[in-house]
Amino acid sequence: MMKGIIDYLIGPTIGAEIVRSNYLMKIVPMINIDGVINGNTRCSLYGVDLNRCWIDPQKDTHPVLFALKWLIKNTQNERDIMLFVDLHGHSRKKNIFMYGNSYKNDTKLKERVFPYLLEKQAESFSYSDCSFVVQRAKEGTGRVVGWKELQIQNSFTIEASFCGSDFGKYADLHFNTSMLTEIGPHLCEAIIEYEKLIADQVQYKQVISEIEDIISNNQNQKEEGGSKNLEEVQQQQMGGLLLDGGGLGTI
Numbered sequence: 001m002m003k004g005i006i007d008y009l010i011g012p013t014i015g016a017e018i019v020r021s022n023y024l025m026k027i028v029p030m031i032n033i034d035g036v037i038n039g040n041t042r043c044s045l046y047g048v049d050l051n052r053c054w055i056d057p058q059k060d061t062h063p064v065l066f067a068l069k070w071l072i073k074n075t076q077n078e079r080d081i082m083l084f085v086d087l088h089g090h091s092r093k094k095n096i097f098m099y100g101n102s103y104k105n106d107t108k109l110k111e112r113v114f115p116y117l118l119e120k121q122a123e124s125f126s127y128s129d130c131s132f133v134v135q136r137a138k139e140g141t142g143r144v145v146g147w148k149e150l151q152i153q154n155s156f157t158i159e160a161s162f163c164g165s166d167f168g169k170y171a172d173l174h175f176n177t178s179m180l181t182e183i184g185p186h187l188c189e190a191i192i193e194y195e196k197l198i199a200d201q202v203q204y205k206q207v208i209s210e211i212e213d214i215i216s217n218n219q220n221q222k223e224e225g226g227s228k229n230l231e232e233v234q235q236q237q238m239g240g241l242l243l244d245g246g247g248l249g250t251i
Contacts, residue, residue, distance in 0.1 A: 094165055
């Protein structure tokens with residue numbers, strides 16, 4: 001996914017030119033460098049899961065996170081951050097989807113707009129698999145700290161299954177590198193569409209209405225289907241530029 005983003009941004013397309021001309025992109029291709037090079041997908045060689053250390057990263061034990069959090073705060077002194085995205089692999093769920101955050105009702109579902117637009121750009125992205133629930137165990141993750149402490153409205157983890165997809169053109173196939181690379185350009189193009197939408201309040205309200213319909217339909221299905229486990233309920237509540245890939249990369 002990170003390769004797809006970088007290839008797109010240095011490419012010749014009009015969309016890439018628009019992004020380069022209008023945004024400052026700060027990209028960390030890999031955070032868990034020492035762990036990944038030794039075969040660890042989650043933990044560094046120091047033995048810590050770096051995506052649980054964002055609240056108070058230490059310079060000696062979490063040096064990359066320490067520097068990255070400083071970079072984010074320093075950037076905020078100069079400009080607003082429109083988007084923070086942490087790129088991860090998921091070992092259990094299928095598809096490509098996002099984890100977001102839970103806002104109060106007065107935000108009018110603003111935190112769900114970007115993932116909704118991404119689904120319209122990318123055939124392999126599943127909005128129905130997105131979740132906007134903040135669990136206590138996840139409060140040390142990049143996307144929650146980005147939202148809660150650093151006040152970045154669009155703060156997400158984008159997850160790509162270690163397996164593959166259960167819908168669309170890639171249904172029942174394992175994801176290969178070319179399939180994963182495809183999501184990068186679509187994410188960048190969703191940024192362009194997001195800015196267009198913010199400038200057009202009529203269309204923006206229409207998108208919010210569509211998201212409300214999805215939530216309402218999910219709630220109706222929940223009531224008709226009876227009790228469900230926590231994970232199923234969370235999936236129904238789902239659905240700046242800084243990009244990050246965890247062990248893998250961050251924008």
